[in-house]
Structures are given as structure tokens and as C-alpha cells.
Amino acid sequence: MTMYTPHVARENGPLYKALADSIERDIQAGTLTPGERLPTHRDMADALGVNVSTVTRGYREAEKRGLLSGTVGRGTFVASDAVTSSAMVSFEPGAPGMIEMGLIAPLSYLDPDVAEGFRRIARRKDPTTFLxxxxxxxxxxxxxxxxxxxxxxxxxxxxxxxxxxxxxxxxxxxxxxxxxxxxxxxxxxxxxxxxxxxxxxxxxxxxxxxxxxxxxxxxxxxxxxxxxxxxxxxxxxxxxxxxxxxxxxxxxxxxxxxxxxxxxxxxxxxxxxxxxxxxxxxxxxxxxxxxxxxxxxxxxxxxxxxxxxxxxxxxxxxxxxxxxxxxxxxxxxxxxxxxxxxxxxxxTAEQILEAKRAEAARRYMIACDVLDGLRFRGKPTGFFCWLELPAPWTGAAFEAAARARGINVFGAEKFVVGDTAAPAAARLSLTGAEDIDDYRQGLWVLWHLLTRKD
Structure with a gap:
């Protein structure tokens, strides 16, 4: 098996940063894949003709960027989430009609009247105090x-x-x-x-x-x-x-x-x-x-x-x-x-909290009904659940397939740290879709996606 040897540009800047840059490029290009083991510090130094300390600093820089995971006694690996964005919110405009079941929304429509709250503050205190x-x-x-x-x-x-x-x-x-x-x-x-x-x-x-x-x-x-x-x-x-x-x-x-x-x-x-x-x-x-x-x-x-x-x-x-x-x-x-x-x-805050628990309980019962036959864990008044995926699904594949059907979910890969192997699972938000009919429809789409026989 050929040892991985990156092409390190030596023209500008410190060599250790150039090594980290080349590792990042190779991960993005697919030359290095999540979970792949990198050469030891000594082997990489010999291959590149540099000091071991340069490789150590380069690996550490790549680890700071979330690209590598190093453990004493085990070696250095490409992080399992190196090619998966950890971002929960996209800055790109969402597709029209997308049902949100990835981001956990806090049921904001149950929050108290903000306008009345500010009027109460104005009656009780000089608002300029807070400016x-x-x-x-x-x-x-x-x-x-x-x-x-x-x-x-x-x-x-x-x-x-x-x-x-x-x-x-x-x-x-x-x-x-x-x-x-x-x-x-x-x-x-x-x-x-x-x-x-x-x-x-x-x-x-x-x-x-x-x-x-x-x-x-x-x-x-x-x-x-x-x-x-x-x-x-x-x-x-x-x-x-x-x-x-x-x-x-x-x-x-x-x-x-x-x-x-x-x-x-x-x-x-x-x-x-x-x-x-x-x-x-x-x-x-x-x-x-x-x-x-x-x-x-x-x-x-x-x-x-x-x-x-x-x-x-x-x-x-x-x-x-x-x-x-x-x-x-x-x-x-x-x-x-x-x-x-x-x-x-x-x-007021505790009253709102109780109202949100009650709504979450209603949504959890709907999930139990619709996702019958699938394995998932959650709390009876919780805002999300952890869905175990049947073989041969991966979290990333399920996330992509759900998105293609108009449902946003988060595969397990978004949550993994370092060289941890991502389980075949996904997190489903029970509160992301404000409309209860959209929420129920999203669950049905996901159930059909995972239980179809073709």
C-alpha cells in the first residue's frame, strides 16, 4: 500500500501551515477520506524531507481546523466529520416548501406577547435606563x-x-x-x-x-x-x-x-x-x-x-x-x-415552559404513531428524537435523500467528533415545522423512505 505523501508548496509562509493546507486540499478533493490513518510523524518527515517538529506542528494545525484527530498510542486519522459541515443554519436560501425537521425550533408561537411586555416595562421603569x-x-x-x-x-x-x-x-x-x-x-x-x-x-x-x-x-x-x-x-x-x-x-x-x-x-x-x-x-x-x-x-x-x-x-x-x-x-x-x-x-416563563412541554408531548405522540416499526429514542415532552436507521442507510445518505424529498434532517455525521465512527442514525426535530400538518407530512415521508422495499 502506497503511503500518503502530500504535495507541500514551499514558496510562501511556514512549512507546517503549508502541510496543513495540503492536507485540507486533499481531504476536499477526496484523496484523503474520513477515518483514514495518516503516516506517523517520523514517516511523514522522512517523506517530505523536513524535521519531525514541522510535521507535528502541521498535524496540530490541521487538527485545530477540525480536519484530523490524533490520539496518543493510536495515531493520527482524518476526522470522521472532515467533509461534513457542522453548521446548523445555512446562509443559502432554502428550497420553497422545505419542511424543517433538522433545526430544533423553540415553538416561538407560544411565547408571551412582546409588545405587552415592553409596555409593562415602560409603566414600571424608565426604559432609557436600559440603553x-x-x-x-x-x-x-x-x-x-x-x-x-x-x-x-x-x-x-x-x-x-x-x-x-x-x-x-x-x-x-x-x-x-x-x-x-x-x-x-x-x-x-x-x-x-x-x-x-x-x-x-x-x-x-x-x-x-x-x-x-x-x-x-x-x-x-x-x-x-x-x-x-x-x-x-x-x-x-x-x-x-x-x-x-x-x-x-x-x-x-x-x-x-x-x-x-x-x-x-x-x-x-x-x-x-x-x-x-x-x-x-x-x-x-x-x-x-x-x-x-x-x-x-x-x-x-x-x-x-x-x-x-x-x-x-x-x-x-x-x-x-x-x-x-x-x-x-x-x-x-x-x-x-x-x-x-x-x-x-x-x-410567565414557567407557564410558557409548561405550554411548550404540552405541545412537544403532542408532537412526540404523533411521531410514535407515524414512525411505528422504526427504532428511535426521545423524551415524552422532548423537542427532538434520535432515529436509528436500518441497513444499509447512513446518516449522510438519509439526510441527502430526505432533502431531495423536501425534508431537512440532520444525519449523525454532523455530530461526530474526531475519528469517531458515525452511527447509522439521524436527529429529527419535533418542533422545527410550525404547522402541525407539515410536521405530520414530514414524518410520513421519512417513514416511507425508510420502509420502502425497492
């Missing part, structure tokens, strides 16, 4: 509301622990930019939130995929990864894992928290969908408060367009997180946060 620069951490009343919201997730905290952000994605940006540095490794589930993947790639954070089971991240796999590599932090979704809907048990949470102590890991806990189902389990963060940051987002429950989320952070991490808010947007828009805080404190 000025404020503390990057947020106004005192807003941080108090954030503490109330965090308690819905099962995390008791005070307003002094809260940092207000412009949505959960911004909160994650502040966590990665404020607490990690380019080149640092972040442990994540082997299938994880695509927005986290894109963000890590943009910031040069290397993701270390950790093997999962029916409860999510496996402690023994996290322990082994930490012993092999220098891992700085771990990203968790223990309540309703995206995309598999797995829920981590209390003992599993205990063990993950213990390992964070053993390996000195920062915990970044982002349970975006935990409030979509009733019943609380104590967050992992509550087991290691001094090293954990918890993202208490609103978007899946209330007025996604307001872009409001709350970070719960320990004393040692608050300053870099607040500095990250200042460096990115200075502050979350106070008027937006005031509206969200008002709805949190007067009980």
Missing part, C-alpha cells in the same frame, strides 16, 4: 432573575454567582475563550452539539472525543483519555444529551465529578434541553462547584430571539468569564434581559 452601558456581568436585578432561573435546573445559587450572556452560544463562547487557550484539549461526548464543534474550531480548541453509552459519557473512557492526553476541561450535556437524548444517572454524575477533581478539569455543563422534560436531577456542577460553570439558557424555553442566558460560575472563574463578555459584546443587551427577567420573576 446605557452596564456592568458586563449584568444588572443586579437581572442577576437575581438568573439565580431564580438556574434553580429550575436544580442548581441553588445566589446573584453574585451569575454572569448574564447574550444566549447560550455566547455563554459557550465566553467559556471557551475565557477559560481555555488555543491548542487546549476539551473532552466532549463522541457525538456532541455541532455549535460547540464549530466554536472550538474557530477558537483553536482541540476536542477529545469520549466514548458514550446509554447514559452519555463513560467515566472510564474519560479517565483513560485524561491519562493519555493533557485535557483542560470537559463539556457535558447530562440531562437530555444532544443528539442522542441520553440522560446521565446520579451515580454516573458522581463519578464524572470525581474524575474532574482527580484530573483537575474545568466542567462546562450545558443542559440546553433539560427543562423540556419534567423532573430534576442534580447537575454535575453542583458536585464540584469550585471548578464548574453551568449554562442556564432560556432559548429553548422562552423567546429565543431575546438571546439571554445565565452563567453560574465559582469565584475563581468569574473574572475571566466577565472579561470574555466585555471582550466580545461588552454586555448582554439590558433591555432584552429586563424583559426576560420580568417574565422569570412573575412566573
Amino acid at each position: 446605557r452601558y452596564t456592568d458586563p456581568r449584568g444588572l443586579p436585578d437581572h442577576r437575581q432573575a438568573g439565580a431564580l432561573w438556574a434553580r429550575l435546573y436544580g442548581l441553588e445559587c445566589g446573584p453574585e454567582e451569575i454572569i448574564v450572556c447574550a444566549g447560550a452560544q455566547h455563554a459557550l463562547t465566553c467559556c471557551l475563550a475565557g477559560l481555555l487557550r488555543p491548542g487546549d484539549r476539551l473532552a466532549v461526548d463522541s457525538l456532541t452539539y455541532p455549535g460547540l464543534k464549530s466554536l472550538a474550531s474557530m477558537l483553536g480548541i482541540r476536542l477529545a472525543p469520549i466514548t458514550m453509552d446509554g447514559q452519555g459519557m463513560m467515566p472510564e473512557a474519560l479517565d483513560a483519555a485524561c491519562r493519555r492526553n493533557d485535557i483542560k476541561a470537559v463539556y457535558l450535556m447530562p440531562g437530555v444529551h444532544n443528539p442522542t437524548t441520553a440522560t446521565m444517572s446520579e451515580p454516573r454524575r458522581d463519578e464524572i465529578a470525581r474524575l474532574a477533581e482527580v484530573h483537575d478539569l474545568i466542567i462546562i455543563e450545558d443542559d440546553a434541553y433539560d427543562l423540556t422534560h419534567p423532573g430534576r436531577t442534580t447537575p454535575v456542577s453542583d458536585r464540584a462547584r469550585h471548578r464548574a460553570v453551568f449554562v442556564a439558557g432560556l432559548s429553548k424555553s422562552l423567546a429565543a430571539g431575546l438571546r439571554v442566558a445565565f452563567l453560574v460560575a465559582p469565584p475563581a472563574l468569574r473574572k475571566p468569564l466577565a472579561q470574555a463578555v466585555l471582550n466580545t459584546i461588552w454586555m448582554a443587551p439590558p433591555l432584552n434581559v429586563e424583559l426576560a427577567a420580568m417574565w422569570i420573576t412573575d412566573g
